[in-house]
Amino acid sequence: MREKDTNRKIKLSVRNLTRTYEETNEPVEALRDVNLEVAESEFVMIVGPSGCGKTTLINIIGGLDHATRGEVLLDGRAVSGPGADRGMVFQGYSLFPWLTVRKNVEFGLKMKGVSKAERARQSQKYIELVGLTGFEDALPRQLSGGMKQRVAIARTLANEPEVLLMDEPFGALDAQTRVVMQELLADISRRTGTTILFITHDIDEAVLLGDRIYVMSRRPGTIRDVLTVNIPGERSHNSLVLPEFLDTKKKIMDMLWQESNDAALDR
């Protein structure tokens, strides 16, 4: 069981990050001076209005895009370019359609030259963790959206990244499946202590999963506020109606409402 201890060491930090896309006719300032921190084993959410630069931010952290100014530090060291220390899960499942569940999960390990026996052990562990025991030999097309996303999570975790970066991973799922997947992820976080940075525009999702939530402004995306979530007990669908949940949800709704109101006044 991991401790919800606020004095944990900082795993990931983003310092004064700015990203302006100059590749376009008119430069687009996507992010301005973003600062954030994620402690070891912490589950941090970023919520913000559509187009505020969330994907840009997580892509820079994952090394898929570069900052115009500022830096990303992992365990105090600046990162540039992609690396196995940062595992990414996107909305699209990005599985290999011709590989079975087991082979998809083992893929990264095989690339690293991990032995067959060790690969089998690792893949079994993570397939079990995401609740896919019995589906090892299925192909992605035989699976539902939620199950495919379970495979994507298992595959990323099997590489044992230092941080798990998730960009709206449940965005394409129906409401019911989404809650099931949120409960699964809350459980994985509790059981493995994986450090998670998770991006969403869904306020319920942010409050249900986060230890802390960064709220972004509209574009150019800045950090508008950061909230600590205090919900008693383990997070589950039952948390959705607790007064502490609703209180935090209301605060964020007000902030995002103000952002879209200000945007309307600008037009």
Ligand SMILES: Nc1ncnc2c1ncn2[C@@H]1O[C@H](COP(=O)(O)OP(=O)(O)OP(=O)(O)O)[C@@H](O)[C@H]1O
């Ligand atoms: N490669 C690019 N070139 C130019 N502009 C870009 C590029 N990628 C993103 N943008 C712009 O940067 C801004 C931020 O985009 P981004 O995708 O990061 O936002 P987002 O918060 O993830 O949006 P959504 O909520 O729709 O997922 C948008 O105005 C977008 O049009």
Ligand SMILES: [Mg+2]
């Ligand atoms: Mg996005």
